[in-house]
Amino acid sequence: MSASPHPLHELDPAPAPSVLALVPAPAPVPAVPVVPANRAPRANTPLMRKEHRDNIALFRYQVIRGAADPSLSTRQRGPLVRALALVDHPWPYGGTRRFSRESLDRWIKAWHRDGFDGLKPDERATAPGTDPSILLLAESLKREKPNRTTAQVKRIITETLGQAPSETTLLRHFRAKNISTGARPVATGRFETVASNEIWVGDALHGPRIGGRKTYLFAFLDDHSRMVTTARWAWAEDAIRLSAVLRPALETHGIPEVLYLDNGAAMSDKSLARTCAKLGIKLVHSAPYRPQGRGKIERFFNTVTSQFLGEITVTDTPMLPGTAPEAGSQIGSLEELNTLFTAWVNMVYHHQQHSSTGQTPLTRWEASWEHRTPVRKPLETIRQAFLWSDTRKVSKTGTVSLHSNSYEVDPLLAGTSIELVYDPFDLDGEITVNNNQGIPAGTAKPVDIGRHVHTKVINAVKDNDTATNINTGINYLDLVATRHRQSLSGAPISFADLHDHTTPKNQTQPAVSEEEQP
Template sequence: MAMAKLVVTAVLVEGRSKSEVARDYGVSRRWVITMVQRFLAEGEAGLRPRSRRPRSNSRRTAAAVEDEIVELRKRLTEQGLDAGAATIGWHLGQRHGQAPATATIWRVLTRRGFVVPQPHKRPRSSYLRFVAEQPNERWQADITHWALADGTDAEILNIVDDHSRLLVGSVARSTFRAADVVACFHQAAARHGFPAGLLTDNGAVFTGSYRGGGWVALERELVGLGIRLTHSRPYHPQTCGKVERFHQTLKKRLARQPRAATLDELQTQLDTFRAHYNTARPHRALGRGTPQQAFDTRPKAAPTAAPVTVPAHYRVRRDRLDTTGCVTLRHNSRLHHIGLGRRHAGTRVLVLVHDLHIRVLSEDGELLRELTLNPSRDYQPQPKP
């Protein structure tokens, strides 16, 4: 506005020509003419900056489409289903054969007050993502909690296929024990086949590694089937991110349902949602396809590790070889170091112990060393070739 006053004063008060003023102040002659005309017509109010926004925009989203976007957002949210911009766009495409861009839908939702900025969230680009190449190549399993109508706590075991996101199992119990986890795993495998691997956290029903180094029922069962069992790093749930994210989706759905009074009612809700999630709900990570479609598209993986039969009288523990390629074992309150060679340093192993007879196997079932422990020696060297 200050520049506008200068050029108007130079023309109307000082009597200078518009071309001269434009040249001296480094502006266009057309702009000087416009400012003078506005001043003569409106006074100083005419010199204030004006919006350059066009009076109309032929490409603006129609009000009816915006209303439909808002209606879908509300309905999907009330049903406890995913109501993001991409999902709304998918539903619009199913209705009309075409839909606005995801960014357009996002702007509409933001303008209507449905999106709350959350700048504190960690950017997705900072995560290292991994996806199995085949169905049944890896399953992810985890247990979450849900309260019944009377406030009683229930546990829900969810098992998700890493490649297709297929929900292969969702089971409710008052408390999961080791045998329950094994039974649920076999139920899922009866429907979809055995996976090549299973990924879990370090819960007591999944591993005994952090509780004395022993075995739990699931570990013994999977080793006998030749299925590789791996665990996430302690306090790092992102490794099991797919099943952790599914917990959120499931709870969002359950929160919109009548609160189940019994475990049977909760199980019915889980079974209903499992069918909807697998066959009807479009999944963003699958290009808006369903998990069942992704699971059926590719050949299925199968267990590849050699099955290891562990006699009941054997003591079993999991361990990792140290940097020198040794594993430590306690016998009669004395520590013994068993050498396997530096080439195996860092390898995860199974140690099977029966009195003085010891077998050390890789997680794939390969026998790395078999020996009879010499109780008089702390270090058990490798046999000479």
């Protein structure tokens, strides 16, 4: 079957030999300077855009100049266009390109109709498609806190106005205004578990000072879903605060197979090792100076820094007269910090689509449990797992010393080493005794009690964070907290409640723990 005639020329299977002779060899035309593909110039200014269009028009003319000769008939032009469509042409900005017969015919028509200007590509419309007031707001948000990412600026505008321009539009506007858009690199990891609760990655982030005191964020992230199984700010990076954060997560979300932590003092404490052993959790520490596998928690901390910490202002000192307040939610207490952070995690982070998974953390977490259930332990078993233990040698009189207190044990244990299992918040309570074979050997009876709580617990119990009077204006995190306030459920858990043997209320919201006191 023969092909149908082309709009500009009839297909001639046997063109006259004199056709090519009709096209004289063109004089050499200066080539457009070739720029490597990875260094193609950006047409950011009107002058650069004009130069770019001129270069493209010149390139197109060099391609079609032979076939565009006005003296050629349609029958004579056909073979020339077909030949041009079969070869690669050097692209002025690096590499080669091949063009269809339709494109070449369109260029020839444009050349005959409008000359050189007809070969120039269409210029983009310069009229702004976005409300200038919205762009001005975006510019102000970026300038007042330069560490805000373009995505974060879009979130704030959406939270405030209900809709926002695309990130591409905002990024183009920032570049046009010479506003830095550089983003800090984030650590990423290639490994990923196939289901939730296989691995929880945990770490601590050093935060801002409140009232002159340093804050620390303990966080655990499910490796598969990227959901925050628990997270909370505290006054110190120690084992007791870590326990207060981890225990509610195990009660709410189930028991993970592995905890993957760094080698910090709190993460390496023997009390945590005992907890994991009692609950059947494999405790793994990353090798020193080798953070491989910790990319997900590091990326989460980068998100916390850019999207949350970048939106708060710590009111450590009174403002000077005539000084304008800083942008962001004003924080004067640890309680306020945790309230806003919990709202941000539940209402923002858990509902953001993750670039690696293509799903939100909450959606991915819930999908993982469609045909399986999390491993759960009785609440009393979990409570027992968070008790502490120490090894002591029994005196000849059948007594043992523990943290400046004296206890009496079975006289048959005199002269042997025993394990004492106790609640660090209640040293005058029941203390279980195991002999040197690990077999239960009764309880230790208080004889002389001089200290009622463990020394590591004293400061935690005293962390009754007192909020200061802060007049907070309307801002991003406050808007998020307002949406979150009605979704809170479950009973808060405090440090002091860790020794309570009663059953805490189940929390229905799969998010961070809600203890009132750090």
